[in-house]
Amino acid sequence: MNDTIALLHRHRSVRHYTDAPVLPEHIEAAVLAGQAASTSSAVQAYSVLQVNDPAVREAIVPLTGGQTKVANSGAFFIICGDVRRHRLACEMANKAYEARLEAFLIAATDASFFAQNMVVAFESLGYGICYIGGLRNQLREVDKLLNLPEGTYPLYGLCVGVPAEAPIARPRLPIASVLFQDSFPDDDTLKKQMSAYNEDYAKYMVARGAPARGWTDAIVKGASAPRRAYLADYYATKGADLS
Ligand SMILES: Cc1cc2nc3c(=O)[nH]c(=O)nc-3n(C[C@H](O)[C@H](O)[C@H](O)COP(=O)(O)O)c2cc1C
Incomplete structure (x- = not known):
């Protein structure tokens, strides 16, 4: 056992948060930790959308089955598989984007390694987190709300905040x-x-x-x-x- 493994073992999903903010420098550190994760052939097929507008966060709550933590956590993110840059690279080379299931799987796995590294970084800083798979209940409506571009595959949400519970x-x-x-x-x-x-x-x-x-x-x-x-x-x- 070492400190890193002990931190991983302390993980619990946290669903209630104080009003304390998630500091911008901590968000940057967590995203950089996410980007440090392995990525299939360095394709980096992910992006993360931080949703800041309180009205938009409130509007997402019913789309996730009423998960109020989407609006109440210190910060809320949407983790996406993202092949948009790959599409654009093909466009720049005058080639059609022909990638299939393999590319979707790579985007989903890359995005998840990225997200989990972010999570561990946040937890190491004392925050609690909860993934929000409920985001996939009504993705068409989420998409309309956020105007998601082609090549961007929303996978799940991520609430982060200072824990107000110790599950x-x-x-x-x-x-x-x-x-x-x-x-x-x-x-x-x-x-x-x-x-x-x-x-x-x-x-x-x-x-x-x-x-x-x-x-x-x-x-x-x-x-x-x-x-x-x-x-x-x-x-x-x-x-x-x-x-
Ligand atoms: C991709 C993913 C989606 C999840 N979606 C939700 C969710 O919508 N709402 C929720 O309260 N917990 C959600 N969770 C948390 C799981 O329920 C939780 O990780 C699992 O029950 C194990 O509990 P623990 O994280 O406390 O160890 C999700 C977890 C993952 C990995």
Whole structure:
């Protein structure tokens, strides 16, 4: 264990913040830390939009399922995969932009390494963060509000602020469920581990004042019906070819 690993282990999503601002120099330091992350062949297929206008932040709240922290956090960002510069590079070279699913995946992964480095930097400075996947509930409306250009793929939001709560840690799967040596375990082994994890998870839910639901209950709820099925069509309107 060292200080960096200890910081990573202290992570919890923070959903309530004080009124204290996120200092501009801290934002700059976090974004530079984001940019220091590995990026596929240095394509740097990401951008981050800081949304400052309080009215716009209020307008995003209902588009995320009513997540008031979007308006109430010290700072709110939208993390985007961004191939706009790549499109422009092709345009400058008089070539068509023909990139497909691979480019979208690279943009999504690059943007996430960038975002997570930002997050760790913010947490190292004492801020709390919460990613906002709820941003994908109604991306067309978010897009209209923010006038997002072609080649820009909004992925999720990010709230940052000085924590006004100290949440307990959400337990993770046992390491044996995620670290495999040379081959993958059989289904029965995974199912046994998941059943054991359900018990830990239900205890955590009760400790945070929620019903005693196991992890697999939540997974089944999310995975047994199509979610946000409009996304492929939406990203196509931003120029993404997902084939
Ligand atoms: C991409 C992404 C999207 C998320 N979206 C939301 C969200 O919309 N609202 C929210 O309250 N938490 C959101 N979270 C936070 C997760 O629920 C949280 O990370 C997870 O339950 C683990 O808890 P922990 O971060 O406290 O360890 C999101 C996390 C990620 C990585």
